[in-house]
Amino acid sequence: MTDTNPTRRYVALLPAAGVGARMAAGCPKQYLTVAGQPMLRHAVEAFRASALISHTYVVVSAADGYIDEVLPAGLAGVTVLRCGGATRMDSVLNGLRAIQREMAESDMVLVHDAARPGLTPTLIARLIDGVGDDAAGGLLALPVVDTVKRSAPSAQGVCSAATIPRNGMWLAQTPQMFSYQLLLRALGRATDPDAITDDASAVELLGLTPRLIEGHPRNLKVTLPADIRIAEMYLAAGE
Numbered sequence: 249m250t251d252t253n254p255t256r257r258y259v260a261l262l263p264a265a266g267v268g269a270r271m272a273a274g275c276p277k278q279y280l281t282v283a284g285q286p287m288l289r290h291a292v293e294a295f296r297a298s299a300l301i302s303h304t305y306v307v308v309s310a311a312d313g314y315i316d317e318v319l320p321a322g323l324a325g326v327t328v329l330r331c332g333g334a335t336r337m338d339s340v341l342n343g344l345r346a347i348q349r350e351m352a353e354s355d356m357v358l359v360h361d362a363a364r365p366g367l368t369p370t371l372i373a374r375l376i377d378g379v380g381d382d383a384a385g386g387l388l389a390l391p392v393v394d395t396v397k398r399s400a401p402s403a404q405g406v407c408s409a410a411t412i413p414r415n416g417m418w419l420a421q422t423p424q425m426f427s428y429q430l431l432l433r434a435l436g437r438a439t440d441p442d443a444i445t446d447d448a449s450a451v452e453l454l455g456l457t458p459r460l461i462e463g464h465p466r467n468l469k470v471t472l473p474a475d476i477r478i479a480e481m482y483l484a485a486g487e
């Protein structure tokens with residue numbers, strides 16, 4: 249699908265202000281070395297390598313003591329925003345508000361977890377082409393291939409209480425892409441940041457149905473220690 253608006257820009261915004269509690273490492277997980285470089289740098293380089301992306305913004309916490317070494321000042325095409333918030337949603341919303349003066353009505357924002365180092369320019373292009381001019385935006389995602397269980401506590405521990413039909417179930421990845429104005433409005437209206445675990449959920453609350461574009465297992469979110477070796481396997485294999 250081709251973009252009918254030749255002046256439209258595509259910018260990336262990477263929330264990178266988390267602490268990585270589930271990783272339980274000595275530093276925020278986005279700064280752990282993965283395939284020879286800090287995890288965060290892989291996603292930044294995927295956006296920098298994409299001819300479709302005009303600029304990349306990285307949102308870190310105000311007290312972040314790592315970013316200046318990982319993304320040196322003056323790195324072409326990249327701006328660090330020290331406006332991270334208490335939740336992922338807060339960090340994204342703060343970042344959107346910080347770049348308001350630099351954005352045009354027609355600009356699109358691709359929000360991508362810094363914790364997903366397996367992103368490639370090909371996957372970026374697949375999302376942009378797949379969404380096209382759809383006003384509802386879209387996201388990379390993977391169809392569920394395993395059986396899904398709903399747990400229930402019991403004296404024996406955690407047990408299966410029900411099986412959730414998996415047809416039509418997808419696991420959301422990132423980037424998630426929306427017009428700047430729509431995403432700013434959707435996140436600004438969200439009342440419960442903890443319920444908004446991805447950007448698409450805020451857009452859905454406006455009654456819109458973002459497109460699901462098939463991503464790739466290499467684009468996993470590095471959350472737990474075992475995820476690092478998986479990410480490194482994909483990064484070593486190349487695109």
Ligand SMILES: Nc1ccn([C@@H]2O[C@H](COP(=O)(O)OP(=O)(O)OP(=O)(O)O)[C@@H](O)[C@H]2O)c(=O)n1
Nearest residue numbers: 263264265266267268269270334335339362363
């Ligand atoms: N307050 C927060 C929380 C998360 N993130 C970012 O959102 C992405 C996805 O979040 P997640 O994988 O949950 O990272 P953490 O919150 O750091 O992990 P944990 O929940 O284990 O602490 C990450 O790039 C993380 O840095 C953020 O910018 N601001």
Ligand SMILES: C[C@](O)(CO)[C@H](O)COP(=O)(O)O
Nearest residue numbers: 336361420421422445446469
């Ligand atoms: C945005 C996301 O990666 C989509 O699956 C996910 O919701 C992030 O969740 P997290 O708890 O902030 O890692």
